[in-house]
Amino acid sequence: MAETAAPLQRAVVATQPARRRWSISWSRVILGLFSALVLLYLVAPVAIVIPMSFSAAKYLSFPPPGLSLQWYQNFFARADWTSATIQSIRVAFTVMILATVLGVAASLALVRGSFPGKDIVNLIIVSPLVVPAIIVAIAIYGIYVRLYLVQTFWGLVLAHTVLAVPYVVVNVSATLRGFDIRLEQAAQSLGANAWQTFRYVTLPMISPGIFAGAVFAFIASFDELIVALFIAGARGRTLPMRMFEGLRMEIDPTIAAVSSMLITFSVLILASAEFARRRSRGD
Amino acid sequence: MTTGEVLAGRAYRESTTSRRLEFRRQLGYFLLLLPTLLLLLVLFVYPIVRLIVTSVYDGNHFTLVHYRRIVEVDLYLRVLQTTFTIALQVTLLCLILGYPLAYFLATLRARTARLLMILVLIPFWTSILVRTYAWMVLLQRQGVFNRWLLELGLIDEPLRMMYNRIGVLVGMTHVLLPFMVLPAYAVMRGIDRNLLRAAYNLGASPFQAFLRVFLPLSLPGVAAGSLLVFILALGFFITPALMGGRTDMMIAQLIETQIRTQLNFPFAAALAAVLLVITLVIFAIYNRLLGIDKMFGGGY
Numbered sequence: 223m224a225e226t227a228a229p230l231q232r233a234v235v236a237t238q239p240a241r242r243r244w245s246i247s248w249s250r251v252i253l254g255l256f257s258a259l260v261l262l263y264l265v266a267p268v269a270i271v272i273p274m275s276f277s278a279a280k281y282l283s284f285p286p287p288g289l290s291l292q293w294y295q296n297f298f299a300r301a302d303w304t305s306a307t308i309q310s311i312r313v314a315f316t317v318m319i320l321a322t323v324l325g326v327a328a329s330l331a332l333v334r335g336s337f338p339g340k341d342i343v344n345l346i347i348v349s350p351l352v353v354p355a356i357i358v359a360i361a362i363y364g365i366y367v368r369l370y371l372v373q374t375f376w377g378l379v380l381a382h383t384v385l386a387v388p389y390v391v392v393n394v395s396a397t398l399r400g401f402d403i404r405l406e407q408a409a410q411s412l413g414a415n416a417w418q419t420f421r422y423v424t425l426p427m428i429s430p431g432i433f434a435g436a437v438f439a440f441i442a443s444f445d446e447l448i449v450a451l452f453i454a455g456a457r458g459r460t461l462p463m464r465m466f467e468g469l470r471m472e473i474d475p476t477i478a479a480v481s482s483m484l485i486t487f488s489v490l491i492l493a494s495a496e497f498a499r500r501r502s503r504g505d
Numbered sequence: 506m507t508t509g510e511v512l513a514g515r516a517y518r519e520s521t522t523s524r525r526l527e528f529r530r531q532l533g534y535f536l537l538l539l540p541t542l543l544l545l546l547v548l549f550v551y552p553i554v555r556l557i558v559t560s561v562y563d564g565n566h567f568t569l570v571h572y573r574r575i576v577e578v579d580l581y582l583r584v585l586q587t588t589f590t591i592a593l594q595v596t597l598l599c600l601i602l603g604y605p606l607a608y609f610l611a612t613l614r615a616r617t618a619r620l621l622m623i624l625v626l627i628p629f630w631t632s633i634l635v636r637t638y639a640w641m642v643l644l645q646r647q648g649v650f651n652r653w654l655l656e657l658g659l660i661d662e663p664l665r666m667m668y669n670r671i672g673v674l675v676g677m678t679h680v681l682l683p684f685m686v687l688p689a690y691a692v693m694r695g696i697d698r699n700l701l702r703a704a705y706n707l708g709a710s711p712f713q714a715f716l717r718v719f720l721p722l723s724l725p726g727v728a729a730g731s732l733l734v735f736i737l738a739l740g741f742f743i744t745p746a747l748m749g750g751r752t753d754m755m756i757a758q759l760i761e762t763q764i765r766t767q768l769n770f771p772f773a774a775a776l777a778a779v780l781l782v783i784t785l786v787i788f789a790i791y792n793r794l795l796g797i798d799k800m801f802g803g804g805y
Contacts, residue, residue, distance in 0.1 A: 249711070250612075257609040260602045261624045264682060267639035268628050270649070274642065284642075284649045328541035335534030343538065345792075346545055352788050353553070354740020356757040357777045360764055361552035364559065364774075384548050387541055416533070445632040448742055448757075452764075465634045469747050473641055481635040488630040492623070 268485055275478035293479035303476065306464035313375070313460065314444035317382045321439040324383070325390025326432060330424075332391070333398040348388045355448040358385065363452040373455030381453060382443040389442055390435035397431030398424075433498050437491055553781070560774035571775035581759070585779070588756040591673060591745070592738035598678040599734045603685035604727065608719075610686075611693035622690070629683040633743050640676045641667060641748060672748035680744060681737055685730035692726025693719075725795060732791045736784055756780050 270284055278288030297303050332344055350358060362381050363372070371377030405427070409419045425432075447462040454460055461480070468474040560571055575581045606625075610618045628636060643649045644666040651663040666672055696719060704714035742757035749755070756776060763773035 253605055253609050257606045260606045260682075261621065263602070264628050264679065265624045267643060267679065268631055268636060270643070271635065271639050324541045324544065327537040331534040331538035335531055335538070337531050337535055343542060346550060347541065349788075350545075350549060352736055352784060354742075354757060354780055354784060356740060356742055356760050357553065357556070357781050358549070360760060360770075360773055360777055361556040362548060363764070364556060364770065365548070365552045380544070380548055384545060387544070391541075441630070445634070447634065451761075462632065462634055465638070466743070466747075469634070469638060469641065473638070473645065477638050478642075481632075481638055484632055484635050485627075488632075489627060492626055492630050 271478055272482045272485065275475075275482040277475070277478070280475075293476050296476045297479045300476075302459075303464060303480070306459045306461045307480075309458060310444055310461040313378055313382060314440050316379045317386050317443035318436050318440040320379065320383045321386035321390050321442075322432060322436045325387045325435055325439070326394050326428075328387070329391050329394035329398055330420075333395050334403075347391050350385050351388045351392075355385075355446075359449040359452045362449065366453055372453050373458055375458060378450060378454050378458060378460075381449050382446055385446060385449065386439035386442040389438035390432075393435035393438065394428055394431045397428040401427045430498055434495060437495055441488075441491070556774045557778045557781075559771050560778050563771070571772045572779075574772065575775060575779065581776075584754050584756055584759045587753055588739060591670075591677070591741075591753075591755060592735050594674055595677045595681060595738045596731050596735045598674060599682050599685040600727070600731060602678070603682055603689060603730065604723075607686050607689035607693055607726070608723075610690050611696075615694075618690075618694075625683050625686050628679065629687075633680055636680060637676055637744050637747050640672070640679065644672055644675065644748075667748050669750040670753055673745050673750075673753065676744040676748045677738060677741055681734045684733045684737060685727075688729040688733070689723065689726040692729075693723050696722045729791070729795050732787055732794075736787050736791075739784060740780060 274284055274286060275293055276289050276291065277286035278290035278292070279286060328347065332340060332347075358381075362384075366372045366377055366381075369377075371380075405423055406419050409423045410416075414422070445462060446460075447466055450460045450463055451466070454463060465477055465480060468477050561567055561569065563570075575585070610621055613621070641648070645651075646663045646665070646667075648667075650666065651660075654660045655663065666675075700718050700722070701714050704718045705711070709717065740757050741755060742761065745753070745755045746758050746761075749758075757780070760773045760776045760780070763769045763776065
């Protein structure tokens with residue numbers, strides 16, 4: 223279609239008066255500048271944190287007066303920071319595995335199955351994405367107090383899994399819908415049982431969706447603050463909780479070091495997700 | 506028995522076995538769904554239902570006293586009003602900043618647009634706490650902006666850009682802008698450029714073509730982004746808690762203080778129920794207009 227449109231486009235451009243083309247490009251210049259400013263607004267604050275984390279000053283300034291690793295040293299030397307980080311990684315990793323297994327199974331059922339109430343189940347599964355976290359937090363807190371799950375590792379893991387499962391379901395369902403069910407039927411007609419069909423046909427085809435869902439699930443838990451504030455307790459303190467404390471009292475420059483590491487981490491994840499997407503498309 | 510009857514009998518038996526097979530298949534699917542369904546029923550649906558019950562039932566009988574308190578106490582009404590105003594302001598800001606950006610990206614070649622989109626996605630994937638921290642560093646009294654402005658001699662004393670509405674709007678818009686840009690861009694990419702060329706051919710100016718052709722076609726994406734930003738802004742907690750002023754409290758902060766300092770669970774539950782109903786109504790509108798599948802993770 224693009225080829226057939228090209229001569230037409232050239233003809234259209236050629237017949238347009240020159241003045242109009244000038245006015246188009248002026249508005250484009252303004253539009254481009256405005257867009258550049260918006261992109262700057264989005265990225266600059268994130269980018270500025272990294273040089274500041276290497277600052278030799280005792281206060282926050284930009285550009286930093288000298289370079290030092292003092293805030294990184296501070297982070298790794300202090301048990302309250304390292305233990306919170308380790309706790310967050312443990313919780314997020316467990317949530318990722320649980321949410322991925324549950325989410326893939328649920329997606330298979332929701333995309334391939336047809337049973338009464340499917341639409342309602344679909345709605346329930348995605349609703350944790352839109353219900354404000356504060357509501358989920360106090361609702362679960364109300365239940366956990368009675369179940370003695372407050373301040374427990376598994377309590378936090380299960381609560382975060384509720385928030386993470388929808389990301390897996392949305393991503394995996396999208397890839398499942400995108401692939402030809404006749405491939406599964408072909409495998410089964412050649413004698414594969416349900417498990418073999420899943421393991422050797424379906425799973426490889428939907429692995430990009432599973433990967434994306436798993437990454438989302440990990441981040442959903444790793445970055446989650448509000449539910450953790452209510453149910454994790456001081457001993458099970460996560461990294462976001464520790465950061466929140468650091469920001470509420472005084473602005474602790476150690477957070478600059480933590481933030482820089484987290485930004486690097488998210489850029490790496492973004493890059494790997496992009497890589498996986500490209501590889502799955504084969505370009 | 507005639508051949509016809511034999512065939513009919515076989516067809517009947519086959520259809521019952523295939524029906525039974527189909528039933529087993531569907532049962533299998535349901536079993537796959539069961540663990541997730543149970544998790545969500547026990548740790549999401551039931552807790553929220555209980556929360557709402559707590560807000561209207563005091564152990565012995567039905568009561569609306571907590572809801573009456575929300576409406577009758579000035580302070581709480583003001584919190585609701587502030588929440589709505591901030592959510593609306595943030596949505597407008599996202600629209601003003603996001604629409605031109607999405608439009609610009611949609612006019613670029615796909616490869617270039619993908620590269621620039623990384624600049625939208627990096628903040629999108631960065632923790633809200635990190636981004637709020639960055640803004641606090643920039644906007645606080647002794648912060649980067651104030652130092653620069655003082656050194657340049659543009660101001661004589663530090664401006665107050667944080668612990669007030671300005672800080673909240675700057676921080677929240679930064680967090681929510683990608684939720685506007687991503688759906689708007691996706692829809693704009695799909696608009697057939699030949700329609701614009703047709704408009705030019707029929708004598709429309711670029712502005713007219715934009716207003717009468719492109720803008721209406723881009724509305725679904727804009728509506729999706731706006732509703733999403735508005736819903737998420739209503740329940741915001743982290744940015745207003747860290748960058749907001751004491752008198753500019755939003756509903757999520759009020760709920761948190763009611764539980765953590767006042768220990769007033771039923772009243773907090775009533776506030777949560779109000780927030781929930783508003784959120785779900787907008788969610789329903791969204792679902793009616795656009796379908797929830799397009800809401801998250803549907804690619805960029």
